[in-house]
Amino acid sequence: MNAVELFLLGRTLMKLGEDAMPEPPGGADRHPGSTRLTLIVASDIATHPDTAVGEIATRTGLPQSQVSTAVARLKEAGSVLAAPDPSDRRRMLVRQADDRSERVAQVRAAGIGRTLASALGTDDPERLDQVASALDLLARHLMGVDPKDGPGHP
Template identity: 60%
Template sequence: MTPVQLFLLGRTLMKIGEEALPEPSSPTGAAQRGGTRAALVVLSDVLGHQGTSVSEIAARTGLPQSQVSGAVGRLKETGSFVTAPDPADGRRQLIRTAAEVSERVAEVRTARIDDALSAALGTDDPETLRAVGEALDVLARHLTPEAAGRLRS
């Protein structure tokens, strides 16, 4: 596999993941889409760096600070994050994951990729879906978010 093939595979897998995620809704009940990638990158970063700031997340992830702020706001709105003033600098907020599992987190954790994978593959063939699903399980076991962090070092 070439680096270009791997990059394009990663992009395809991201698209399948985005399609499989349940639509988030705002507090008014209206569906809202957008910023899914940034929110997942920010969530992954905060899981590994509890009590962090927007500027620290931006520095680690390479996302623009405005995109990190927007993602933090959405994740806070869904109950995934809580913030508190930094004792060393009251203007700065420290971000951590919420102690309680929010309704949105529970919904995302139970979502399945079956329909999105079937659509992307263009088949309902159980054998094909099983084989690809097993291959994805192997990749997920070995290529964790921590693996990507080792590349940035």
């Protein structure tokens, strides 16, 4: 595998992840691409608690307006909290909520079995298990997590 193939594989995996996630309230048509953007923003907030929207935009490369929209959706879902910056009361700092919201639980519980079957064009249990096991191996080695320890395993 070369760098281009790795990049394209990553894009394919992102698209499969998006396809496997449950629809947001209001449906995907109302917010096209919003799941991807919201996940990028949520991931940045998890890594950088008490951060401002402008800082998230800088780190992610997303336009500030899209970051603001994603933060608003995360607040509405109960996934993040915002509070005034004590050093500059004009700006808000965002952090993950202490409690997991219903939406977060719903997204994390979504399995990938049907999405993998569709992408592979088969429902052969042996082939699906091989691919799911390969994905688990990648997650353990590249992300330092064991997917079997949490929800979302097919």
